[in-house]
Amino acid sequence: MTDLATADSGVYTDLDRLSINGEWLLGHSTHNNIDRDPYNGDTLAEIRMASAEDLDAAYAAAKAAQKPWAQKPHQERAQVLFDAAEILERRRQEVLSWLVRESGSTRIKANLEIDVARNIMIESASFPDRIEGRILPSSIPGQESRVYREPLGVVGIISPWNFPLHLTMRSVAPALALGNACVVKPASDTPVTGGLLIARLFEEAGLPPGLLNVVVGAGSEIGDYFVEHPTPRLISFTGSTVVGRGIGKLAHGGKYIKRVALELGGNAPLVVLGDADVEQAAHAAIVGRFLHQGQICISTNRVIVDSEIHDQFVEAVVERARKLQVGNPDDPRTAIGPIINKSQLNGLEEKIENARRDGGRQLVGGDAQGQVLPPHVFDGIKPNWDIAAEESFGPVLPILKAEGEQQALELANATGYGLTSAVFTRDYERGLHFARNIVAGMTHINDMTVDDQANAPFGGEKNSGIGRFNGRWAMEEFTSAHWITLQYRGHPYPF
Template sequence: MYYDKYTGQYIRGQWKSGSQKTALKVTDPYTHEVLTEISLATPQDLDDAYQAAAQAQPEWATKSASERAQILINVTQVMDQRHDEIVDILIRESGSTRMKAEMEFAATRACTFAAAMLSHQVTGKIIQGDTPDKESRVYRTAKGVIGIISPWNWPLHLSNRSIAPALALGNAVVVKPAEDTPITGGLLLASIYEEAGLPAGILNVVVGQSSEIGDAFTLHEIPKLISFTGSTRVGRHIGQLAMTGPSLKHVGLELGGNAPCVILDDADFEHAVNAAVVGRFLHQGQICMSTNRIIVEQSLYPRFCEAFIEKAKTLKVGDPQEADTVIGPLINRKQVQAATQRIQNAIAAGHHLALAGKINEQVVSPHVFVNVDNQSELAQTEQFAPIAPLICAQDEAHALALANQTEYGLASAVFTENEARGLRFAKQVHAGMTHINDITPNDDPYVMFGGEKNSGLGRFNADWMISEFTTDHWISVQLKKRSYPF
């Protein structure tokens, strides 16, 4: 019933079929039921979407801050009215458990409300330079058209995290959602914004195969910035296209992670165990900020491993529709195969599998490895599955060294009862975000979000989003005639 309109593209405020002859089957990862079939976009459809955005954006940018903010407030109201529908589609399309779907709904709504406030927060500058009788003004204006490529793990939120601020700041948008989640990653949002009164052409959604429109999405001359959330491998490729293509453009890249969760010897033990379990297994570990390595000081290590395993055994696995299910399905069979291979490789490498969970179709139960070498493939690979490597650190200094031994630098956490100790430790972690006595998956629309090293470029949320999605324009006024050299 929810899926009748989601059969093609959303361009120029119209629901239309894609021009490609083949169709994409969207299936429920748990039941494998086909939810809808979507006719896919071609490069011509992509060009139409970008042209529509470019034509509609100038008028949208002239709207008052209050007018743009009101649309976003309307979006939150539409979301509230359609809450049950949105949560249900998240469960059925992305394999979200009900508790995760509710979390994603709340995050998306909060992000939209926060973005509405951005409309009134754009400021410029008046600068006193060295030229006599000259006033230099720096105006901050919308970039123009933003291209957004979003992932499948938190599709509604991670698409809207760029859509809402971009629109609030006067930009138009073209979105390419992941092929696994074209509805929650794009088409559902288009329906919500349409109902909220967004003018036609400001938000466009193209659903297509990456092999068909992927490179063209970045190389197209119209977008001024490409906002991408996904793997480091694909992010590197997008960055290269943006820099070497015929039209230079900005990029915002939120990429992979290998988040360490460090448990120091004075941590609140029960709290640290529970937080590590939640940080590792929330949404089956399919989160870029997910706790990928759990590093414990040796004085706590044996007891921690035992408690962590016992807690992991209690997690309910299975039907994501049931309110108390913690572990639902992985998004697709490819991810299951990859997780299975990593488990087999870890066993072959000599790592001790202390908790061997079951694998039933696309549902993978928790697997826990202990005494893991931090330099091993198991520890250095982003899992995106309910697989937990537990690593022993000799002391605090060793724990810090282990935490930083990764090519990634997105999220991290440290647990200690001594705030000063935790702060000293956190400042030395090579990451964009470190949380003291909290889980690694953290996002707040009023606080900056982003990573270091191979975890990306740029920052999301609040004032940082204004910097990303607007551009500076120097306009000077010569108040009195100047004397020129000739």
């Protein structure tokens, strides 16, 4: 536990190094990670990356630190989480600056991300008080049957670049609260906000060395070894379905079989039924698609609109899209900032060109300025075109027309993904019936597809992943059930 009244309030330094066993070290790889601002191309940090040797050291440190941490009084573990959350709030502007510069977050999105990450930390701080076992009835005379919830041990966390602080914290906070140790491999585009900054926060909060280690490394050099390593019991991954599928194969098909928690891609439908409030639905579609340039796994990837109100809805969406400010993410008025890197931008431009070629009607658009792509709205889209069939992960909104509620439901489910979804209707019972027939982990009635609350289960179906984050669902993911029996008198064996 740290004394927050006297804690160092200076700006964090050494964010160009790895964090292993409480030390800030240069990696042993021969390659460097050049961390750049996606808006102006400025170099933010040059980090000597981790080698397999560094990864071994990080996992060894985590393994050595974990058992003493799990044996700490539960109040001590909780207090570290509370202190870290308080430090995050105190350092909000410093963290916000990093999110804007490193991940291209607008100030709107960066503040939202800090709030959500902090909520997860506070929720996780309650876990040491809430974790509990059970005493079960036994069918054997003289036996007591107990179930204990135990920490897994060491958790390996691979986090993405789009909400780096939040989506790393979503695994780090519950894992630590429940008595585990962590090794984090942040995305190459966001090594600071996805890992190194978090290590500094917990270090300042008094987390003992070795419990949170951050290795910045190339997937080609340490990616497979990170998963196949004998130490971690669970690999928590947030990212694309393609990569997640590979991680699942490595985790389940190697020498050491381990658990996986996979939060993967999405193709979120927002369905607007014929009796919906058009303006409300249009507003939700705009925010749900264009927040953080659409670079969110739960972003609205396609809108399905009943033909009765199609034209009215399209008009409302176009009007709102044309008013969005595009450009410098550090300007508080900016709604759409830069795409994270050139490769992502190229993929988006290809989807846009394909939609035009296939006959989609572009109603809003424009050329990229640097890596800033203005909002694009397309109408007349067919469900099998890649702009609707695959996750765009950018400021591109395709609108599909449905002839009635049944076709709208069929279109919503006509995807290999099932992360989140939304439906708009003035009839709440109709909305509930519709929502329960969507194959997805999450559905929101009369709200946008983007929502993540610290006490609610977050996860998907089909190709959108395995497992659930947040709340009591995270408590199950980051612990194991250990069944123990006590035989108080002789067992009546059959022979």
